Amino acid sequence: MSKAPENFLASYQDLSELPDNLAHNEYIKNESRYLRGSIDGSLANPVTGQVAEDDQQLIKFHGIYQQDDRDQRNERRKQKLEPLYSFMLRARVPGGISTPQQWLTMDKIASDFGNDTIRLTTRQAFQLHGIIKKNLRPTMQAMDDVLLDSIAACGDVNRNVMCNPNPVESRAHQEVYQWAKRISEHLLPNTRAYHEIWLNGEKYPVRQNIEVLKEPIYGKHYLPRKFKTVVAIPPYNDVDVFAHDLGFIAIIHDGKLQGFNVTVGGGMGMTHGDPETHPRTADVIGFCFPQQVLAVAEQVVTIQRDYGNRVQRKLARFKYTIASHGLEWFKQELEQRLGYALMKAQPFEFTSNSDRYGWIKGHDQRWHLNLYIENGRIKDEGDYLLRTGLREIAKIHRGDFRLTANQNLIIANIDEQQKPIIEQLVASHNIKTGEEVSKLRRHAMACVSLPTCSLGMAEAERYMPSLLDKVEQLLVRHELSDRAITMRMTGCPNGCARPYIAEIGLVGKGPGKYNLFLGAGHYGQRLGVIYRDNIGENEILSVLDELLALFAREAEANESFGDFVVRKGIVVPTNTAQDFHFELQAAKAS
Template sequence: MSRTNNHSSDSVNTVNEKSVVGEKSAVDDKTVVTEKAVSNESSLPKGLAKNEYIKDQSQYLRGTIKQSLANFVTGEVAENDQQLIKFHGIYQQDDRDLRNERKKQKLEPLYSFMLRARVPAGIATPQQWLTMDRIASDYGNDTIRLTTRQAFQLHGIIKKNLRPTMQAMDKVLLDSIAACGDVNRNVMCNPNPVESKAHKEVYQWAARISEHLLPKTKAYHEIWLNGEKYQADASPENTKEPIYGKHYLPRKFKTVVAIPPYNDVDVFAHDLGFIAIIKQGKLLGFNVTVGGGMGMSHGDPETHPRVADVVGFCFPQQVLAVAEQVVKIQRDFGNREQRKLARFKYTIAKHGVEWFKQQLNDRLGWRLLNAQPFEFTSNSDRYGWIKGFDGRWNLNLYIENGRIKDEGDYRLRTGLREIAKIHQGDFRLTANQNLIIAAIDESNKAVIEDLITQHNIKTGDEVSILRRHAMACVSLPTCSLGMAEAERYMPSLLDKVEQLLSDHGLSEQPITMRMTGCPNGCARPYIAEIGLVGKGPGKYNLFLGAGHHGERLGVIYRDNIGESEILSILDELFEQYKNNALERESFGDFVVRTGVVTPSYQAQDFHMELQAQKAS
C-alpha cells in the first residue's frame, strides 16, 4: 500500500494574511499559521449553510482544533471544530445510554470519538491489521468495526488519545484524512483477489483515484503528527486546493469501482462509479455512473435516495480526469444553501443528466464513449475457501455487522490477531462488512485453518443465507443521528425472520435485508429487498421492491411500525412469494410484478407509494 503524500511533505497550504489572526515570526517577520482564533470576517455572501462559513474560516481545515485538543476541562471539542474534525476522519459522539443519567448527575455527556481509517479498496497489510487491533485495546472500546465502505472504524477514543491514535496509524502508512467530511471519501472497489490479473489492475486504479482526490492541505500533518507550523507562502499552489478550492464540496462525495458480475460495492448507490469492463482477462476501461445516493429526511418530500445513471465509457488512462471533473462539477453547482439538498444526486436531479454530460464534455475537452454492455449477477460476498488464479488461497469470513470482537467462545478478534502474526498476504475488507484473508500460500493454509477452528470463527456456512445478505449500521448508543436500534437489534430480528422463511420453505432463497437507525442510509437499506429505516424507538419504515442486485430502489410500504407488524407483513408476503413466484424470481422483483409496491424510477415517485398505501 502506497503512502499518501498529503501529510508527509515539508511544504504546506497556507492562507492569505487577511483571513487569519496571525503572529509575526521573530526570524523573518512573515505571517505563520497559528492556533489563534479565526477572524469573524467572511468573503462569502449571506444565506449559505452554516458549514460553508465554518469551512471558509477554517484555514484549510485547521480551525481551532489544536486548542480544542489542548482543553482538558471538557471531553468535547469546540462546536465549529466538531464539523472540521470530520474532514480528518473523526466524529464526536457520546454514550446515549448514559446521557440522561449523567445529566441528572450534572455531568457533561460521556464524550468520545469515532475514527475511520482510510483504506482504499479495503486492502490492508497484516501489520496494519495488528496496529488497528492494538489501538482498539490501547485507546478504543476493544472492538474494530469493518464499515460498509471498506474502512476500519474505531469507537470510544477519548480526546487525549486522538493524536496518539493518528500517530500509531501513521507508522504503518494508514491515515484518516478525508474518511469523512465534505470531500471524496474512501474509494471502494471489489476486493476479489481470485478471478484474474485484471482485478489487480482495477484495484490500482481505485487506489489512484483515492490519492488523486485527497485534499492537499497539510492541516492533518500539523495537527495530528506533530508537524511544525509552516511559514505563509503566497504562491498559488499553497493558497488553494487545486480540486476542492477553499470551501471544499457542499456535502460528502462517495466513489466506487465495481467489477461485473459482482456489484458488492453497490455502484448505483454512490455519487460516482466506475464499472470495469473486462474482456478476455483484459481491462478495456470503465462505464461511468453518476448521481446515486442513499440519504433522505423523514417526512420531507424534497429529499430522497437515488440510483445512479450510466453516462458513458472511458479508457483507463482517462479515469483520473473524469473523476476530477465530476467532483469539480459538484463543487461548482452543488447546493450550498441547504445541506439537506447538497448531495450530488440533487445536482443531477435538478439540472438533468444531459446537462451534466455537456458540462463534463466541455471540461474534459472530449466526450465519453457509449457505455459498454455489462451484467451484475450478485451483490453479496462469496464465503469460505476459494483458490485464486495465482494458485493462492483466499478465505472469506462472515462478520456479523462488521464488528470484530471476542464474545464467549467466539474469539474472532483474538483469532484474527493470531492469523495476522503469521499471514504473508493481506486482509481485504468487503463492502458487505465481511473480511477476506487473501493470498494465502498453500504451505500456510493448514495453519490458518487450524486457527479458524481454534477460535470458532465463522466462515459463512454456519449462518443462514438471509444473514449472509444482511447488514446494519451502528446507530445507538454512539451515533448522534440514531433514532432506533440497528446493529444491536438486527441479529434478534433476523432470528425471527429466519423462522418465517423456514416455515414457508424459503430458507435457501437469497433475500437482501438491511437496517439503519436513521434515514441517512449508511447500510444502504433503500436498495435492499427488505429495508428497515429507524423512525423512533422500536419503530421503522419498511421499504420493499428493490432490485436484488442493487439496480433499483425500494419504496416505502409501511411507516412507523414495530416488530410485530413487520413480522406479520413479511409472513404474509413470504406466503404469497412461495405460492406465486416465477422460476428464479427474486423477492424484490416479485413484490413489484404482483403490485405489492410500485417501483420508483424518478425522484418524485419515491414518496408516492406511501401516500397510495395510506389512501387505500
C-alpha cells in the same frame, strides 16, 4: 427545490465576505484556514471531553466524529455531568486492502485507546469507537507508523474509494484495484492541516494564494457535502455502484481491462417527512479508457464543487445537483471540462452483490478465505473468539486482509503451506466462514446507530441479529431458507447500510419503529419503495409473513423477492422524488 447559486466558485470565491444565506458549514470552512480551525486549542482544553462546536464539523475532514454514549445521557444529566464524550475514527483503506501489520496496529489501538472492538464499515474501512480526546493524537500517530491515515474518511470531500476486493479471478482485478487507489490518492485534500495537527508536522504559514495552489481540486470551500466513489467489477456489484455519487464499472475482456463505464448521481440519504429529499440510483453516462479515469473523476468532482447547493445542506449531495440541472446538462458540462465526450457505455451484467464465503482458490494458485462478520463487528464473545483469532492469524499471515463492502473479511493470498495453519486457527477460535449462517444473514447489514451515533432514531446493529432470528423462522415455515434475500437496517434515514436498495429495507423512524421498504433489485440495481410507515416488530413480522407466504406460492423459478413484489404490483418502483413520496403517502394511508 430551492435554487442554489448557479456557480458558487465563480460567484463567491474572490469575495472577502460570503453572502448571508449559505449553509452554516460554508462559513466554518471559509474561516477554517484550510481545515485547521481551532482544533489545536480544542485538543488542549482539559476542562471538557468535547471539541469546540465548529471544530466538530472540521474534524470530520480528518476522519473523526464526536459522539457520546446515549445510553448514559440521562444518568449523567442527573449527576450534573457533561455527556460521556468520545470519538469515532475511520481509517482510510482504499479498496479495503490492509496488510497484516496494519491489522495488528488497528487491533492494538482498539485495546489501548478504543472500546476493544473494531468495526468493518460498509465502505471497506476500519472504524474505531470510544477514543477519548487526549488519545486522538496517539491513535493517529500509531496509524501513521504503518502507513494508515484517516484523511478525508469523512467530511465534505471524496471519501474512501471502494473497489471489489476479489483476489480470485484474474490479474485484471489487481489492475482495477490500482486504479481505485489512484483515484483515492488523486482526490485527497492537499492541505497540510492533518499532518500539522495530528502528526506534529511542520507548520506552514497560511497564505491564501499558496493554499489555493495546494487545493487545485477542492479550493478553499471544498465540496458542498460528502462525495462517494466506487469501482465495481462485474458480475459482482458488491460495492453497490448505483448507490454512490460516482462509479466506475470495469469492463474486462479476455482477462484484460478495457476501461470503465461511468455512473453518476447515486445517493442513499433522505430526511423523514421532507418531500424534497429522496434516495436515487446512479445513471450510466458512458465509457472511458483507463488513462482517462483520473481526469473524469476530477472533473465530475469539480462540477459538484462549482454547482452543488451550498444554501440548503440537505439538498447539497451530487444527486440533487443532477436532479436540479438535468443529466444532459451534466454530460455537456463534463464534456466541456474534459475536452472530449465519453464513449458509448459497454455491455455489462451483474449477477450478485454478496460475498462468496469459505475457501476459494485463485488464478495464481493462492487460497482466499472469506469470513462472515456479523455487521462488521470484530470482537470476542463467549467462545466465538473472532478478534483473538484474527490477531493470531495476522501474526503469521504472509498475504493480506481484504475488507468487503458487505462488512465481511477475506484472509487473502494464503500460500499452500500456510493454508492448514490458518484453517486450524479459524477452527480453534470458532470463527465463522459463512457456511454456518443462513442465506438471509449472509445478505444482511446494519449500521451502528445507538448508542453512539448522534443521528440514530432507532436501534440497528444491536437489534438486527434478533430480528433476523425471527425472519429466519418465517423462511423456514414457508420453505424459503434456500432463497437469498437482501435485508438491511439503519437507525436513521441517512442510509449508511444502503437499505433503500435492499429487497427488505428497514429505516429507523423512532424508538422501536421503522419504515419498511420493498421491491429493490436483488443486485442493487433498483430502489425499493416504502410499503409501511412507522411500524414496530410485530407488524414487520406480520407483513413479511404474509408476503413470504405469497412468494412461496407464486414466485417464478429463480425470481428474486424484490422482482416478485414488483411483478405482483405490491409496490411500483421509482427513482424520482415525486413518485417516491407519493408511495410514502400511500403507505401511510394503508
